[in-house]
Amino acid sequence: MSALLDVEDLAVRFRSDSGEVTALEGVSFSVAAGETLAIVGESSSGKSVSALAIMRLLPPAPACRVTGRIRFQGRDGPISLLDLPERAMVAVRGGEIAMIFQEPMTSLNPVHMIGRQIAEAVLAHEGGGKTAALRRAIELLDLVGIPDAARRAESYPHQLSGGMRQRAMIAMALASRPKLLIADEPTTALDVTVQAQILDLLRRLQAETGLAIIFITHNLGVVAEIADRTLVMYSGQVVEEAPTASLLAAPLMPYTRGLLNSVPRLEAALRPGQRLPAIAGNVPDPRHRPAACTFQPRCDWAQPDICGVTRPGMERVAEAHLVRCARWREIAV
Amino acid sequence: MARYLLSRIGQSLFLLLIVSIIGFALLHLTPGGPLSQFALTPGMTAADLHRIAHEMGLDQPLPIQYLVWLWHLLQGDWGRSYRDQEPVLAIIGEHLPATLELMASSTILAVIIGTWVGVLSAMRRYSVADYLATIGAMVALSIPTFWFGLVVIYIFSVSLEWLPSGGIATIGNGSVLDLARHLILPCVVLALVTVATWSRYMRSATLDVAAQDYVRTARAKGLRPGQILRQHILRNAMLPMITLAGLQLPTLLGGALVAETVFTWPGMGRLFLDSLGYRDYPVVMGLLMVSAILTLIGNLAADILYVVFDPRVRLA
Numbered sequence: 259m260s261a262l263l264d265v266e267d268l269a270v271r272f273r274s275d276s277g278e279v280t281a282l283e284g285v286s287f288s289v290a291a292g293e294t295l296a297i298v299g300e301s302s303s304g305k306s307v308s309a310l311a312i313m314r315l316l317p318p319a320p321a322c323r324v325t326g327r328i329r330f331q332g333r334d335g336p337i338s339l340l341d342l343p344e345r346a347m348v349a350v351r352g353g354e355i356a357m358i359f360q361e362p363m364t365s366l367n368p369v370h371m372i373g374r375q376i377a378e379a380v381l382a383h384e385g386g387g388k389t390a391a392l393r394r395a396i397e398l399l400d401l402v403g404i405p406d407a408a409r410r411a412e413s414y415p416h417q418l419s420g421g422m423r424q425r426a427m428i429a430m431a432l433a434s435r436p437k438l439l440i441a442d443e444p445t446t447a448l449d450v451t452v453q454a455q456i457l458d459l460l461r462r463l464q465a466e467t468g469l470a471i472i473f474i475t476h477n478l479g480v481v482a483e484i485a486d487r488t489l490v491m492y493s494g495q496v497v498e499e500a501p502t503a504s505l506l507a508a509p510l511m512p513y514t515r516g517l518l519n520s521v522p523r524l525e526a527a528l529r530p531g532q533r534l535p536a537i538a539g540n541v542p543d544p545r546h547r548p549a550a551c552t553f554q555p556r557c558d559w560a561q562p563d564i565c566g567v568t569r570p571g572m573e574r575v576a577e578a579h580l581v582r583c584a585r586w587r588e589i590a591v
Numbered sequence: 592m593a594r595y596l597l598s599r600i601g602q603s604l605f606l607l608l609i610v611s612i613i614g615f616a617l618l619h620l621t622p623g624g625p626l627s628q629f630a631l632t633p634g635m636t637a638a639d640l641h642r643i644a645h646e647m648g649l650d651q652p653l654p655i656q657y658l659v660w661l662w663h664l665l666q667g668d669w670g671r672s673y674r675d676q677e678p679v680l681a682i683i684g685e686h687l688p689a690t691l692e693l694m695a696s697s698t699i700l701a702v703i704i705g706t707w708v709g710v711l712s713a714m715r716r717y718s719v720a721d722y723l724a725t726i727g728a729m730v731a732l733s734i735p736t737f738w739f740g741l742v743v744i745y746i747f748s749v750s751l752e753w754l755p756s757g758g759i760a761t762i763g764n765g766s767v768l769d770l771a772r773h774l775i776l777p778c779v780v781l782a783l784v785t786v787a788t789w790s791r792y793m794r795s796a797t798l799d800v801a802a803q804d805y806v807r808t809a810r811a812k813g814l815r816p817g818q819i820l821r822q823h824i825l826r827n828a829m830l831p832m833i834t835l836a837g838l839q840l841p842t843l844l845g846g847a848l849v850a851e852t853v854f855t856w857p858g859m860g861r862l863f864l865d866s867l868g869y870r871d872y873p874v875v876m877g878l879l880m881v882s883a884i885l886t887l888i889g890n891l892a893a894d895i896l897y898v899v900f901d902p903r904v905r906l907a
Contacts, residue, residue, distance in 0.1 A: 315810055352813030359811075364804035367823055368903055369830075378822070379812040414902040430812060 260331065261288035262470050263312070263355075263438055268326035270307050270316065278323075279544050281307045282494045285326070286572075291437065294464065294471040296485030296502065298478065298517070300541055303491040305474045309440045312472075313357055314339065314347050330355065331437070353383040356431035360443040362423035366415035373399070373411025376430045383434035398429035403459060421452035428459065432467075440472045445480060457483055478521050482506055487578070490514045493541055493552040496572065500579040510575060510586040512557045513537070551584065559585050599894070603887040607880065611664075614879040615657050618872060625649065625673050625870045647673070660876065670873030672866075679877040683859065687881070689759055690858030694847055697778045701785035702836075708786070709793025710825070713801065724790060731787035736846055740780045740853035747776060757855035777854040781846050785839060792835050796828040803827070830901050837893025840886045 270282040282304040289295045297305045307316070316322045328339040332354055342350065351357075359365040367375060376395035377388065384394070392411070399407035402425040415423055424444060431439055441460070445453040461484065463469060473484055481488055481502060488505045490498040490513065498511040509515045516537035539556040548554060554565040561584075570584045583589070625647065626640055644650045648659060663670060669679035712721040748756035754776055755761070761769050800806065801824055809823045848860035855861065859878055866874040898904050 313811060315807060348813050348815055350813070351811055357811040359804060359808065361804060365808045367805040367809070367827070369826055369901060370822070378809075378814065378818075382813045382815075382818075416903050427808075430808075433812070 261329075262291045262293075262331050263289040263472075264327075264329040265308075265312070266327040266329075268308065268311060268324070268328065270304075270311050271323045271325075272317075273321055273323075276545060280494060280547070281544060282311070285491075285494075285496055287489055287496060287499060289438065289470050289472060291331075291470055292464065292468045293487065294473055294485045296481040296488040297472060297474045297491060298476060298481055298488055299491035300476060302541055302544070304494040305476075305491055306442050308491075309357065309442050309472065309474055312339065312440065313351055313355060314342075314344075315351075315357075333437075349383070352379050352431070352436070353434050354436050355438045355440065356433075356436040357440040357442065358424070358427045358431050358444050360446050362420060362427050362447070363415065365427060366423060368415055371412050371414055372418065372426045376411075376426065376433060379430050379433035394433070395429070398432055399426065401432065402426070402429045402463075403455075404429070419452075420448050421455060424448060424452075424456055425459065428456075428463070432463065432469075435467065436469070438470045438472065440474070442474045443476070444473075446475070446477070453480070460484065478506070478517060490517070493547060494544060495552065495582065496580075497553065497582045498580065499572075500576075500581075504576070504579060508590070510579070510581040510589055511553075511583045512559045512589065513553045515589075516556075559583075559589060561585065599891055603891070606887060607883055610883045611661065611876070611880060612657070614876060615660065616653070618875060619653055619656075621870075623870055625872060628673075628869060660873075664880075669877050672874050673871045674866075674869055674874075679873045682862065682874060683877050683881055686857060686859045686862045689856060690847055690851070690860060692759075692774070693777055693781060693851070693856060693858060694843055696774060697781040698785065698836075698843065700778060701782040701789055704782070705786045705789025706793050706832075708790040710797050710820070710828075712790065712794040713797035714820070716798065721794075724794070728787040728791050731783050734783070736780060736784065736849040737853050739783060740777075740850060743776050743780060744853070757853075759857055777850045777856055780853070781843070781850040784846060785843065788839065788842075789832070789835070792832060793828065796831050797824060800824050800827045826900075830897065833893050833896050833900065837890040840889040841882075844882050844885070 265288065266286050268282060268285040269280065272279045272281055285304070285308055287295070297308065299305050310316050311324050312328055314324075316324060324340060326340065330337050330339050330350070332350070337346075337350070339347070339350065366372070373392055373395045376398055377391035380386070380391040380394045380398075381388070384391070386394075396407045396411050399410055404410050404422060404425050410418070410422070410426075415426075418426065427444075439460075444460075445456050448456065457480065460471060460473075464471060471484075473480070475481060485502045488500060488502045489496055490505070490511065492513050498505065498509065498514045505514065506518065509518055516535075519535045520537060522534060537556055542548060542552060542555070548566075550567055550569050551557070551560070551565045552569070554560045554562075557565065560566070564584050568584075570582050572580045572582050573586065575581055575586060575590070626644055626649070629635055629640060629643055641650075648656060651659070660670065669683075671678055672682055708724050708727075712724045715721055744756045747754045755773050756776075757773075759770070759773050761773075806819060806823055809819045814822070844860075847858065848863060850856065851858045851860035852864055859881070863875065863878045865871075866878065
């Protein structure tokens with residue numbers, strides 16, 4: 259199956275007072291139609307910047323430079339998103355690729371009714387009259403499981419709970435039946451029970467509409483629940499990519515292992531005084547990244563004569579499993 | 592809502608009382624007095640002056656004078672002018688429309704230009720236009736109103752002879768065009784400071800809103816830049832401006848006083864200055880109260896408008 263979205267060698271550089279900062283480099287991945295790809299990583303690993311680069315929502319040229327290729331299988335044939343004029347991109351945003359965000363409270367305009375904000379998206383892509391758009395907004399609210407949708411459409415964001423607000427965001431994203439939904443930590447700000455409901459909703463919508471989802475999160479529990487494949491990012495690069503099951507069962511990159519180890523587990527309750535295993539150190543400052551392996555300073559497996567000299571490339575381990583580590587063969591044993 | 596309004600009106604009445612006490616005290620503390628007008632009249636004796644003072648009630652202790660004034664005011668009697676014995680309310684009523692005309696027209700002008708300049712500055716931040724707007728606002732805020740008034744009179748009335756230098760209308764010519772020609776200069780002069788302030792606030796409000804998550808959402812759902820500006824940025828950026836408009840009212844009244852004097856505009860500002868010169872206590876006090884009431888009404892209106900435009904705010 260050909261990919262719905264194909265990202266190749268994506269790099270993002272921000273201009274700052276102290277020179278250019280590379281937020282992202284050499285990022286390549288693809289998403290098939292109807293698939294869910296999770297992107298996992300710590301804060302500032304480049305997950306959100308990747309998403310914003312695909313949507314072309316990063317600041318314009320001199321402040322931020324985006325290079326690489328992003329190919330998307332649009333309704334009217336393949337398009338290259340980075341080469342698209344802004345006018346055409348407006349139609350892609352929300353029309354073919356939709357995005358939802360972490361904080362549903364601040365992501366909705368406080369002075370407009372929910373229904374109106376959804377209707378706006380309908381009008382922008384489907385056309386038609388205001389009344390029809392509002393009717394469709396109510397249908398969408400109903401679709402995402404908001405009870406009494408007609409009345410809720412007349413609510414303002416502050417009158418809804420966090421879970422309801424995120425459902426409204428999802429309704430807005432679905433306004434013109436996009437083929438790809440980018441969800442940037444959509445459950446991070448929500449209670450655990452609400453989190454599960456939102457994940458269920460996304461899975462149900464995916465089954466009903468064949469939507470592909472890029473799910474950005476730092477929560478590996480969520481990854482296990484929802485993703486077909488998972489991409490691990492560290493310090494602006496992809497460091498491991500694999501089908502979720504094999505990634506969780508047999509991670510090869512020491513960073514992925516560290517992430518998995520630092521998830522608190524019920525069956526391995528800590529003794530009093532025992533500390534949760536954590537990865538020592540911090541993500542390197544993007545302005546002073548090691549020239550060699552970026553994870554090497556924090557890595558238990560690091561060998562200075564190998565890992566401190568050259569930066570490893572992505573290597574294919576199995577058919578769908580790629581890893582960026584010089585010592586994966588020893589780790590795999 | 593009704594309870595809120597009642598409590599706000601109660602507060603306003605209390606404020607008016609305070610304003611009247613301070614105004615009354617300050618007025619009587621200023622040297623000279625209404626009697627100095629009569630003192631220059633030939634043949635006036637000390638006994639005559641004393642009799643006049645007694646008739647006017649000016650020989651009473653100050654607190655008593657104040658209470659008498661307040662008692663009459665509460666009964667709807669604003670007093671009579673010392674100058675021509677006309678009722679104060681009638682005199683103010685004659686002058687109020689001219690001031691309102693000037694203030695309303697200059698406010699509309701200032702809000703339109705100020706909003707436009709502020710939004711443009713914000714959307715093209717650090718561009719040449721933005722720097723020009725910043726410098727322009729600093730210059731406008733630094734120019735004294737009376738001086739700017741004299742400069743425009745010199746240029747447009749004296750040198751170019753395009754517009755009249757003062758007055759509200761040519762006597763015997765009540766046409767709209769004539770009224771408009773008289774209005775242009777004072778209106779522009781009075782609007783200058785408001786444009787400067789308004790555009791600066793509008794710029795920062797726009798920048799603030801443009802960085803909000805919901806603007807990113809609006810872009811992510813594929814709205815066009817114009818739509819985002821109108822529906823999402825302006826709508827929210829105008830909220831703090833409503834409060835600013837209320838707060839600017841006293842400044843505007845003060846500016847009107849100067850502008851009216853420069854342009855011999857027959858409004859409350861000039862009446863205030865003239866009455867102050869004559870120590871016409873009842874008229875000055877009346878003007879003070881009317882200005883205070885206008886300011887309080889303006890602020891109350893701003894608070895109510897805020898509720899209309901921001902669904903998150905409820906009056907309680």
